Amino acid sequence: MANLWTNCAGIQSPNPFWLASAPPTNSGEQIQRAFDAGWGGAVWKTLGQPIQNVSSRFGGHTIGGVRGAGFNNIELITDRPLDVNFREIAEVKKKFPKHAVIASLMVETEQEWEDIICRSVDAGADGLELNFGCPHGMCERGMGSAVGQEPLVNERITSWAKKYAEKYRPGLPVLIKLTPNVSDIVPHGLAAQRGGADGVSLINTIKSIVSVDIDRFVPEPRVGNLSTNGGYCGAAVKPIALHMLASLARDPRFNLPISGIGGVTNWRDAVEFILLGATSVQVCTEVMLKGYRIVEDMIDGLESYMDSKGFATIDQMVGKAIPNYEHWGDLDLNYEIVAKIDADKCIGCQLCVVACMDGAHQCIHPQEGSATERTTRVPRVDEAECVGCNLCKIVCPVPDCISMVQVDNGFAPATWNEHLYQGKQLRHRKGSHGW
Amino acid sequence: MADPRSPLKIDRSESAFTDYKPAYTQAQAVVEATRCLYCADAPCMHACPTHIDVPQFIRKIASHNDKGSARTIFDANILGMSCSRVCPVETLCVGSCVYNHLGHPPIQIGRLQRYATDKAYAEGWRYYQAGPDTGKKVALIGAGPASLACAHELRLRGHAAVILEKRQEIGGLNTTGVAPHKMKADQGVKEAEWVLGIGGIEVRNGVEVGKDISVAELEKQFDAVFVGLGLGPDTPLKVPGEQLPGVIGAVAWIEQFKLGKIDLSQVRSCLIIGGGNTALDCVREAITLGIPNVTMVYRGTEQGMPGYAHEWKAAQVKSAKAEWQAVPVAFEGEGKVQRAVLQRLDAAKKPIAGATFSVEADLVLLAIGQARIGDLVGGLEGIAVERGVVVTDAHGATGRPGWYAGGDCRNGGKEVVNAAAEGKAAAIAIDAYLQGNSPN
Incomplete structure (x- = not known):
């Protein structure tokens, strides 16, 4: 005790x-x-x-x-x-x-x-x-x-x-x-x-x-x-x-x-x-x-x-x-996560859709199909564009429905300071929608 | 000029009913509104036939913007006040609330809508002005929800509207037919008058089309016609003894106690024939009006009943009984009905030989449907009537140029909210027609 x-x-x-x-x-x-x-x-x-x-x-x-x-x-x-x-x-x-x-x-x-x-x-x-x-x-x-x-x-x-x-x-x-x-x-x-x-x-x-x-x-x-x-x-x-x-x-x-x-x-x-x-x-x-x-x-x-x-x-x-608790410049810029939605838990409120669309990087989309059926209301994450910002997870009212999952992008860890002073390579930026 | 509409009697039997979903106080409304998740592209909005922006009107209640909340409702559905009371929300907006999937009580959308619209009525808030006069004039047959919604939308677009109503009351079934635990007759009249408040809608009571005014005259006087006739009288069973006093159509009976006072002190046992929502309303009403034994008789099973399960559940709580898989084959009695002979049916709803039995009944309410009166206009060239309902396109246009229809006479008998949606949609189509942009 x-x-x-x-x-x-x-x-x-x-x-x-x-x-x-x-x-x-x-x-x-x-x-x-x-x-x-x-x-x-x-x-x-x-x-x-x-x-x-x-x-x-x-x-x-x-x-x-x-x-x-x-x-x-x-x-x-x-x-x-x-x-x-x-x-x-x-x-x-x-x-x-x-x-x-x-x-x-x-x-x-x-x-x-x-x-x-x-x-x-x-x-x-x-x-x-x-x-x-x-x-x-x-x-x-x-x-x-x-x-x-x-x-x-x-x-x-x-x-x-x-x-x-x-x-x-x-x-x-x-x-x-x-x-x-x-x-x-x-x-x-x-x-x-x-x-x-x-x-x-x-x-x-x-x-x-x-x-x-x-x-x-x-x-x-x-x-x-x-x-x-x-x-x-x-x-x-x-x-x-x-x-x-x-x-x-x-x-x-x-x-x-x-x-x-x-x-x-x-x-x-x-x-x-x-x-x-x-x-x-x-x-x-x-x-x-x-x-x-x-x-x-x-x-x-x-x-x-x-x-x-x-x-x-x-x-x-x-x-x-x-x-x-560290300075921003010491965070790993090559660490990458994306949002995953648990379709079984999702209740179809689509708060993540509107939040991502208006407040983040336009990478969560509604499915085609009935607007009143739970299953067809489960949104889809465009992982290629998801920057892993957490906004969807923050607005989701269902516990553990959206999880932020680490992606292996093949890049070794590299902080901004390491990039600046040691020339370490950074991964490509996401959320660009092809820009 | 004196108001031609007869005022409702003060002493009506329906006064005995209390609201089954009482009004929210502001404090209660704000608590409930704050619970709303404010879904994006919300399913409740899609589930509503008039597509009220439910999350938006609820958010406005939470922010104490009641005036704006009611505006959001009325913008989509000018009959939002009655719909908040009579809508089967459990199967529409509330039934689609995402909280249901979370195993959490859904938002009480109907009660919140009632809060906002009642407030608008109480405060005298008015939102709408008629559009610039177009010089066009539209006749609307029937003063029920479909015509009221249609007339209001026509006025927004600047067209004059004349409602022709054969009865003395306005509001249609909202005044004469809604179960009083949901809404009483005076609310139906009040809403109709509130809608008429936009101005420029003339109501001619006591005018029956085809009798008091001919179709030819109608077409001469008006640029377009909207048919919002509703349904006809209760359908008879066509069994022996049906003419005995005490056997009465459900809709007719409901109207009797909504508009007047009825004496049920001698009634011990009431049978309600049918398994739809009118039958279920009658069950609750008969119990509330003090009849000791109330039994619903339906030819199918409980699961197969077309009436809403939540309404039957509520009726059972009030001691209602049922005879499933049975149908009356005769009514008997000396000078008035005293017994019904019931025939037991099998799963295919076919009579089981020898399986008849007699039950006591001193009041029998027939709730097996209403006549579909599409035939009143069915004789007109270009207007097709199929299975008693007027055939139209998706916007309410019949095959006869300038003739539109909506509400029960078009859909065969649905909810007030369907009538409101169809009336409004028809008005938009009529507007296009009058401007020469009609697809017709």
Whole structure:
């Protein structure tokens, strides 16, 4: 049986599933229920000078009938008094000594950083997470992503935090939560590393306008007759998060553990994050939409997966897919696949036909014959023109009906770089239709 | 001028029926619409006689473009509202949904179509304007679905249309003959009036061609004629006792309770003779109207029954019984029908000697077909009638120049959607004829 015990940058938890700093971690009462439900850790709703929030705060992006597939918010950090938050942290730690409680912090001056770190240590937090990521409201005040976007400021504040963490409790782990609102994540991860951080968390939310009320002409979420940009998250951001995670994880100069965040909805997503270098995985939006109870399947599914793959511990999985993430120029241009349609499974929707015709390389064609009979509706692939793009397989609603099958074209593997610098021979281009 | 059409009575027996496929709310419609795969060259579209672009109208429901959704439906089939209720979708669009091959419930296309078209009626959305006046005038015989679809298409093309209807009601069988669990009479009238809303379609009720207006006069007054007569009266069995009170044709009986109120309180046992869809409608109606024992009598087997299997299944759920391979040879009773004598048949539908038996029946509905009344025009030179139906080319043209036909009198009795398709196709052919481009 796989062991889910997690140690991320020195912060230990019974499993790698942490609640991200957000509304689900707003109070001790919530976090206690979350731990009862099975969550391994929780990053407390960011602590700082309590703010006043607006009403409304959230906007949902419905995609193909899935509500909240994308999600955005204009809520700020905690609006509850700091002494209440710290008292509740102490209560939670007393009841759940083995679970990870991480204090997310966001203040301005060095003095404020020292004070709030001191109080976090007194409350018994297992680690700190500096919120350098929030892209709305707080950044205008010089905090959040305003810090995360400036490597020098990031490094300086990280070093302050590390200094006071050491002063009040030597060895207390400090994570830096990075903003994705940058062109390249790597310099920001390296800045945190130079500042002495023990690990980083990424991604925070992406600057966004989630939608526009087309009757009122006001973006969402609407506050009176105005709105503002918010932070985008939810299932839709996962690909962006995975890329930033992997960029940092594969960089040879970066050697800190990473807590992965961004669009995790289930154990499969979590596995992907871990395989691309995350040691723990943080979740917010899916919990906001479905509740703490989703963690039961996450734990169960992860255990089964690890058992089926022979992973005994989380550490054995971390970064397993990183060696297989390469630059485009190192991909084999002579590797060739074509689409094959399983005529027995095909239901005749012809979504592959229209997708290939309008969106790809015009190589899937309808058969002659009845337009209502399933058998005559099974399309035909012109393999001589099929470039192996995957589009048909992506649109096909039937599992395993379209498979992409490798073709032996007689060419030895050759990358673009090998072609360019070593003169290796490339196969003929396909999809040309005789041009 | 007062509306010559008689308004429907408020108190009609059909009011007892509830919709067997209730209306979707918008939330329900959007959920179902979102499930649609949006197939390319979709089989549902091909399965529809009017070729409604089903994936497109469903996608519009999903995107909250209800107005555009209904337009997509009406563009193909101006009778989309009644078709959404009365079409045997299980054997047409829904039956061809690719989800059936995935072992997944097919998209409820009829209910989605009803959602969109009902919304259009409720909101008063109108989409069509008559084309520029051509000065041509077309007579349409009968005010049923075929003529309505034909007249509407003629108006789009700028031709004046005059519908000659011998009855006082408009809408044809949509008003007088559709099983009320699918659609009630007022919906048939409402749809007909909605179609007439394009303007320029005159309806003359109480006018019977050949009696109130001669064919010669018709040809003098009009540039073309569309025959949308439908079918004639219920076919008799021609067995002893058939004239007894309580033995009645199915279509006539349906009309009685759709347009008025009937008293069935004394009826204990009802026999429905026939195995087609009219028989099946009668079975469900008799049960819903409160008759305790309802039995269908069909001369063939259950598998050989021409009626839709899904309708029989639904009727059985409602406690219907059947006598398969049997046929009435006599009806008996004192002053009214009380018994039927049934003859058992073999697999070849031949009587088995000595195998007769008597069953109680105080109501007998004959649903073995309707007279085909192609002969009303069959006497005209150039118009051929074969097996009671008017012979036309693929576009509805008869052999007599300027005469076209569509609907039940042409196809022998099919669905409303067939009538709608044939009426529209005939209008396009009439338009070509009037412009001098006719293949005739």
